[in-house]
Amino acid sequence: xxxxxxxxxLASGLLMGLLYGLIAVGLALIFGLMDVVNFAHGEFLxxxxxxxxxxxxxxxxxxxxxxxxxxxxxxxxxxxxxxxIVRFAxxxxxxxxMVQIFSTFGLAIVMRGVxxxxxTPDYRSVTHSWLGGRTVSLGGIFLPVPQLAGAMVAIAxxxxxxxxxxxxxxxxxxxxxxxxxxxxxxxxxxxxxxxxLGWGLGAALVGLAGAIMATFFxxxxxxxxxxxxxxxxxxxxxxxxxxxGAFAGGIIVGLVEATTALILPPSLxxxxxxxxYLLVVFIRPRGLxxxx
Amino acid sequence: xxxxxxxxxxxxGLVAISAVSIEVEKGEIVCVAGxxxxxxxxLLKSIAGAERPRSGTVMLDGARIDGMAQHxxxxxxxxxxxxxxxxxxxxxxxxxxxxxxxxxRSEGDRDQxxxxxxxxxxxxxxxxxxxxxxxxxxxxxxLAIGRALMTxxxxxxxxxxxxGIMPKLVDEIFAAVKRIRDAGMxxxxxEQRMAECLDxxxxxxxxxxxxxxxxxxxxxxxxxxxxxxxxLGL
Numbered sequence: 001x002x003x004x005x006x007x008x009x010l011a012s013g014l015l016m017g018l019l020y021g022l023i024a025v026g027l028a029l030i031f032g033l034m035d036v037v038n039f040a041h042g043e044f045l046x047x048x049x050x051x052x053x054x055x056x057x058x059x060x061x062x063x064x065x066x067x068x069x070x071x072x073x074x075x076x077x078x079x080x081x082x083x084x085i086v087r088f089a090x091x092x093x094x095x096x097x098m099v100q101i102f103s104t105f106g107l108a109i110v111m112r113g114v115x116x117x118x119x120t121p122d123y124r125s126v127t128h129s130w131l132g133g134r135t136v137s138l139g140g141i142f143l144p145v146p147q148l149a150g151a152m153v154a155i156a157x158x159x160x161x162x163x164x165x166x167x168x169x170x171x172x173x174x175x176x177x178x179x180x181x182x183x184x185x186x187x188x189x190x191x192x193x194x195x196x197l198g199w200g201l202g203a204a205l206v207g208l209a210g211a212i213m214a215t216f217f218x219x220x221x222x223x224x225x226x227x228x229x230x231x232x233x234x235x236x237x238x239x240x241x242x243x244x245g246a247f248a249g250g251i252i253v254g255l256v257e258a259t260t261a262l263i264l265p266p267s268l269x270x271x272x273x274x275x276x277y278l279l280v281v282f283i284r285p286r287g288l289x290x291x292x
Numbered sequence: 293x294x295x296x297x298x299x300x301x302x303x304x305g306l307v308a309i310s311a312v313s314i315e316v317e318k319g320e321i322v323c324v325a326g327x328x329x330x331x332x333x334x335l336l337k338s339i340a341g342a343e344r345p346r347s348g349t350v351m352l353d354g355a356r357i358d359g360m361a362q363h364x365x366x367x368x369x370x371x372x373x374x375x376x377x378x379x380x381x382x383x384x385x386x387x388x389x390x391x392x393x394x395x396x397r398s399e400g401d402r403d404q405x406x407x408x409x410x411x412x413x414x415x416x417x418x419x420x421x422x423x424x425x426x427x428x429x430x431x432x433x434x435l436a437i438g439r440a441l442m443t444x445x446x447x448x449x450x451x452x453x454x455x456g457i458m459p460k461l462v463d464e465i466f467a468a469v470k471r472i473r474d475a476g477m478x479x480x481x482x483e484q485r486m487a488e489c490l491d492x493x494x495x496x497x498x499x500x501x502x503x504x505x506x507x508x509x510x511x512x513x514x515x516x517x518x519x520x521x522x523x524l525g526l
Contacts, residue, residue: 172391175387176391179383180381183380184391185342185363186362186374187391187395189391190363
């Protein structure tokens with residue numbers, strides 16, 4: 001194994017990790033806001049990928065252009081999921097935890113079923129795009145352009161999110177709601193509105209990730225499952241509910257995955273992630289940047 | 293300005309207040325006093341929309357507000373400072389105050405009450421960057437009242453503002469309540485410390501186990517022999 005191979009793997013691991021962070025951050029945002037785990041997060045990613053695919057297949061829209069459209073559509077979708085499902089699930093008087101889990105878990109199954117029925121289980125792909133299939137060489141290291149673009153989009157999204165949360169009125173309302181949702185009515189804020197917008201924002205972020213991923217991943221009804229699993233690990237690793245934790249957790253997961261692939265056979269590349277996850281859970285159960 | 297008519301509120305079948313009626317006129321300080329468990333907090337919650345009355349009506353300036361969502365009632369001009377203050381503990385003093393003016397878009401609307409808040413509680417202006425949870429009990433109460441004032445209320449409702457606060461600051465807070473009234477607001481205050489409350493109030497109501505026991509001008513209540521014996525320890 002040469003130094004070049006190692007650098008090459010770590011570089012691609014870093015790029016993939018940033019994308020993992022982008023996939024996970026919506027999950028972390030929603031959990032931090034209202035302590036609800038969205039078990040349909042992977043399916044949100046799936047419909048974002050299909051949306052990108054159909055925009056490409058029917059209207060020849062390049063994924064790079066459709067990314068903002070897909071993010072906007074997912075924003076609406078996320079807000080509607082909150083207003084029509086989650087809003088009622090969190091009101092359950094008994095077994096609240098179970099009701100919440102099964103409401104989003106049930107939604108995931110429905111979304112997969114609907115996708116299988118209407119889109120068929122066939123594997124789709126965006127066959128040619130501005131980004132797809134290209135690589136750039138940086139000092140002898142080859143980086144695939146789609147992943148590079150994904151990493152840049154992820155960084156931009158995180159920077160944007162940071163300013164949104166820390167510099168705007170709505171960001172402040174979001175923070176206040178996550179501190180004490182029962183108290184925001186005291187200052188005239190409707191917590192349901194904040195929750196709906198929070199779900200919208202979380203879904204829009206995973207929508208952005210989905211649009212980029214459509215350029216280099218096959219698209220099929222179950223595509224969300226494996227990424228959602230990684231997203232849960234990322235969020236748990238970074239600290240549940242921490243937006244920055246999701247970013248850092250994503251990078252760690254990406255690097256660990258790449259390192260494992262260097263040492264172990266490729267089919268075992270996920271082993272490293274779960275080993276690190278177990279280690280973190282044993283040593284620091286609240287995650288690296290978790291505050292609870 | 294505020295008219296509470298025969299309001300009954302229950303928690304899981306347990307009646308906390310029963311057919312309570314009170315009136316608050318513009319510019320008044322009204323004190324609702326009574327022992328622990330008399331239903332004072334429930335009365336404020338029922339007005340603020342934090343609890344839904346089972347029956348009865350709450351009118352603000354002639355319009356019914358009972359049954360409205362709590363944030364809508366806040367927007368209508370009733371600011372409510374609950375017993376446990378409900379500050380946003382990990383946000384700064386500045387952000388807590390800023391959130392108080394969330395409903396307003398223009399900087400003028402936002403800054404105007406801030407001057408009053410700093411005049412009433414100068415120590416808040418020295419602690420702007422501190423997290424709310426690091427403030428002392430008295431300062432937290434000041435911040436809670438300050439945040440409520442930032443919503444530019446017509447009616448300010450305080451639930452036990454003296455609770456868990458050292459005596460010197462209690463006086464400061466009661467003095468601030470008078471100045472808030474002088475600034476043109478109406479105040480409805482609920483207290484166990486009846487003597488201090490009656491000192492600043494224009495009128496008072498006394499609640500006992502969920503029912504209205506007595507009402508009248510504060511001076512009269514203060515000299516009522518039964519009240520003196522039962523509540524003021526005289």
